[in-house]
Amino acid sequence: MDTVIQQLFNAAQLGAVYALIALGYSMVYGIIRLINFAHGDIFMLGGFIGLLLTTHLGWLPFYLMMPLAMLLTALAGVAIERVAYRRLRHAQRMSVVITTLGVGIFLENLVRLTVGPETRQLPARLPTAPVLWLQNTLGAFVTWDKLLIILLSLALMAILWLVINKTLVGTAMRAVADNKDVVPLMGVNLNLIIAATFAIGSALAAAGGIFYGQAYSIDPYMGIDLGWKAFIAAVIGGIGSIEGAVLGSFLLAGVEVLTVAYLSSNLKNGIAFGLLILLLLVWPSGIMGKPMLKKV
Amino acid sequence: MSLLRVENLSVAYGAIQALHGIDLVIEEGEIVSLLGANGAGKSTALRAISRMIPLRGGDIFYLDQSVKPIPPHRLVALGMAHVPEGRGIFPNLTVGENLALAAWTQKDRGRLAASYGKVFGLFPRLEERREQLGGTLSGGEQQMLAVGRALMTDCRLMLLDEPSMGLSPLLVKEVFRALQEINDQGTTLLLVEQNAHMALKIAHRGYVLENGRKVLEGPAARLAQDPRVKEAYLGVPTPTHPPDD
Ligand SMILES: Nc1ncnc2c1ncn2[C@@H]1O[C@H](COP(=O)(O)OP(=O)(O)OP(=O)(O)O)[C@@H](O)[C@H]1O
Ligand SMILES: [Mg+2]
Numbered sequence: 001m002d003t004v005i006q007q008l009f010n011a012a013q014l015g016a017v018y019a020l021i022a023l024g025y026s027m028v029y030g031i032i033r034l035i036n037f038a039h040g041d042i043f044m045l046g047g048f049i050g051l052l053l054t055t056h057l058g059w060l061p062f063y064l065m066m067p068l069a070m071l072l073t074a075l076a077g078v079a080i081e082r083v084a085y086r087r088l089r090h091a092q093r094m095s096v097v098i099t100t101l102g103v104g105i106f107l108e109n110l111v112r113l114t115v116g117p118e119t120r121q122l123p124a125r126l127p128t129a130p131v132l133w134l135q136n137t138l139g140a141f142v143t144w145d146k147l148l149i150i151l152l153s154l155a156l157m158a159i160l161w162l163v164i165n166k167t168l169v170g171t172a173m174r175a176v177a178d179n180k181d182v183v184p185l186m187g188v189n190l191n192l193i194i195a196a197t198f199a200i201g202s203a204l205a206a207a208g209g210i211f212y213g214q215a216y217s218i219d220p221y222m223g224i225d226l227g228w229k230a231f232i233a234a235v236i237g238g239i240g241s242i243e244g245a246v247l248g249s250f251l252l253a254g255v256e257v258l259t260v261a262y263l264s265s266n267l268k269n270g271i272a273f274g275l276l277i278l279l280l281l282v283w284p285s286g287i288m289g290k291p292m293l294k295k296v
Numbered sequence: 297m298s299l300l301r302v303e304n305l306s307v308a309y310g311a312i313q314a315l316h317g318i319d320l321v322i323e324e325g326e327i328v329s330l331l332g333a334n335g336a337g338k339s340t341a342l343r344a345i346s347r348m349i350p351l352r353g354g355d356i357f358y359l360d361q362s363v364k365p366i367p368p369h370r371l372v373a374l375g376m377a378h379v380p381e382g383r384g385i386f387p388n389l390t391v392g393e394n395l396a397l398a399a400w401t402q403k404d405r406g407r408l409a410a411s412y413g414k415v416f417g418l419f420p421r422l423e424e425r426r427e428q429l430g431g432t433l434s435g436g437e438q439q440m441l442a443v444g445r446a447l448m449t450d451c452r453l454m455l456l457d458e459p460s461m462g463l464s465p466l467l468v469k470e471v472f473r474a475l476q477e478i479n480d481q482g483t484t485l486l487l488v489e490q491n492a493h494m495a496l497k498i499a500h501r502g503y504v505l506e507n508g509r510k511v512l513e514g515p516a517a518r519l520a521q522d523p524r525v526k527e528a529y530l531g532v533p534t535p536t537h538p539p540d541d
Contacts, residue, residue: 168400171393175386182384185346187372187401187449 005140007261008254013146013215015253016153020208021230022237022245023160024201030240031176031197032089034096038080038104039205040227046073046206047122047218048111054123062125066210070203077202078195086191104223112220122213149211156207157246160200164242173197177240236276238289247287252276297360299324299453299484300345304354307337307344314340315508317354322453322486327479329487329495329516331529332505338488339381341505342455345486346378347371358453373401375452379459381488383442387431391422391441394430398445407450414481415444418474436467443474453484460491472498492529496520504529 021043028036050069053060060068084103088096126145134142164170172193175183183190212218212226229252237248252272259271279287302320306313315337322328332338343349345356347368356363358376366374386394395415402408416423419440425433430441439459446454459475460468468491476498479485489495496502496516504512504525512522519525 168396171389171397172400174389174393175397178386178388179384181348182380182386184348184368185372185378185380185384186398186445187369188397189367189369 003138003140005134005138006142007257009140009142009146009150010261011254011257012150012250013211014257015250016150017208017212017215017226018230018233018249018253019157019246020153020204020211021226022234022249023157023242024205025231025234026237026239026241026245027173027197027201029234030242031173032180032194034085035100035231035239036085036201037097037100037227037231038107039201040223040225040230041104041107042073042077042080042202042223043205043209043212043226043230044218044220044223045076045107045111045209046070046202047209047213047222048115048220049073049206050210050213051120051122051218052115054125065125066207069210070206073206073209074199074203077198077205081195081198086194104227108220108223115220117220119217119219120213121217122210124214126214145214149215153207153211156204160204161242163200169193169196232273232276234286236279236286238283238286241286241288244286244288298322298357299359300486301357301360302341302345302354303357305341305344305351305356306353307340307349308352309340309349313352313508315344315352318505318508318510320503320510322484324452324484325479325482326501327475327485327487327499329489329492329499329502330505331489331492331495331502331519331525333490333528335507336505337508338505339457340508342378342380342457342486342488346376346455348378348380369401372449372451375450376455377446377449377451377453378455379442379446379457381457381461383438385430385433385438385441387429389430390427391430391433392426394441394445395422395448398448399450402448402450411448411450415447418447418477419444435462436464436470439463439467439471440474443471443478447478447483451483453486454478455486455488457488458490459487460489460494468494490529492520492525496525 021040024039025036028034046069049072050065053065053069080103084099088099124145126148128143128145131142131144131147134140164173172183172188176190176193180190209218230249233248233252234245236251237244255272255275256268259268298321300322302318304317304319305315306317307315318341330338330341344351347363347366351364358371358374363371399408399411402411421437422440422444425437433441443459459471463471472494475485487495487499496519499516501514502516502519503510512519512524
């Protein structure tokens with residue numbers, strides 16, 4: 001019988017993965033008001049890049065494989081922005097939405113054709129032994145990989161927070177969110193800052209993909225379902241807000257995991273999304289969201 | 297060599313032509329004011345010069361180079377700063393962050409420190425308010441911040457779009473005193489104003505635009521005496537502006 005504590009760890013692990021995806025949605029939307037519906041597929045791509053690196057460069061330790069996969073996925077994200085989105089920066093919203101959906105379908109098929117449609121598991125590179133200390137003190141059976149996934153995700157989020165709030169590049173990103181047109185007048189290359197945002201969002205999604213592949217399994221279509229969940233988590237938290245994306249993700253994962261554990265897995269999505277609708281009725285622009293800033 | 301040369305510049309927004317072939321010249325060290333009524337094309341001219349909007353015809357030479365192939369952020373690195381209409385403060389960045397961002401192109405620590413010294417010397421208020429969010433500053437403080445940011449780019453030419461907009465007469469005086477001092481320290485100013493009275497007081501020369509065409513030019517003192525300028529722009533010392541355009 002799983003204890004509540006164990007369920008909370010399960011929720012935290014799933015929430016961490018949601019958050020790593022949701023942050024990318026929120027950052028990109030926050031700075032250029034673009035909802036990148038291909039972002040779930042970038043998460044999937046990150047997982048598969050992690051899989052390829054682990055199988056073909058088996059000697060690479062996890063702590064090198066992960067940054068490398070994040071870097072490669074970041075480059076993919078930058079390339080997608082450059083090739084598919086940049087020209088559409090002033091286009092109608094509908095054209096942009098369709099393009100992002102198209103890029104997502106392209107990525108799904110690219111991975112399916114090159115790697116195959118099967119569901120796979122990333123070879124476990126994180127220790128899977130139980131954390132004895134938690135077993136002894138709380139009586140909870142929690143494995144090291146789960147704990148590490150949660151802690152590494154939180155560390156990545158903390159680094160992101162520092163980059164956004166304490167570095168000049170982060171200041172530039174917040175300036176783009178505030179008033180994009182004035183940013184070049186500060187001598188800042190707007191395209192570079194937008195590319196950096198895609199790079200960071202994609203790298204975080206890749207970390208999420210690798211963690212998900214360690215904890216569960218990956219397949220070329222996993223980005224659709226998880227992408228939507230993370231997107232919804234970002235909306236609940238207040239899209240555009242970094243803290244909101246994290247909060248919304250843990251909230252959504254918590255509701256899902258607890259519903260499965262104590263009610264029924266059939267009700268999982270029904271209850272989770274019902275709650276979300278209620279939350280959005282109370283906070284229409286998300287828990288941490290502000291009403292959209294008016295254009296100055 | 298002139299610092300800035302605008303030749304036969306035309307700009308259009310879709311089907312609406314805002315500028316019909318204007319010529320301007322600005323020499324290093326000058327204050328030149330660009331006057332005109334609402335919709336005359338003053339802001340359009342500044343936006344074209346700083347490459348915020350594309351040119352329809354003609355050319356602009358900064359330091360004898362055509363600006364056409366230069367992206368706007370590179371122009372800033374070359375010493376051209378633009379204080380846009382409505383100030384363009386980043387409301388959710390602090391005063392300190394607004395200034396730090398504007399120093400993006402400055403790599404030299406000594407010059408960076410000198411720029412901060414210059415800004416805080418001119419506007420001590422900004423130093424006191426370093427931690428305050430830009431959006432919570434008063435209108436006058438926002439204007440100081442906008443000019444301060446331009447100084448942080450270590451500029452040689454500063455384009456200013458209606459720095460007196462929405463300010464009380466006392467603050468207008470303070471801002472113009474600061475502009476005078478910035479010019480005394482060697483920065484060239486191209487000053488767009490509807491407050492022709494104040495602008496012609498500090499400017500060396502001026503141009504008057506009407507419906508996208510240059511209709512008058514000359515030394516500031518002479519323009520201030522011109523009956524057409526007097527009638528059109530000096531009759532109303534504090535012009536009213538549309539809130540946003
Ligand atoms: N973004 C735009 N789209 C369409 N037309 C525009 C745009 N910006 C300006 N215009 C038009 O171009 C003309 C010149 O405008 P501009 O803003 O340059 O005038 P201005 O001299 O700066 O006026 P003001 O003193 O009111 O600021 C006006 O007729 C204006 O309506
Ligand atoms: Mg104007």
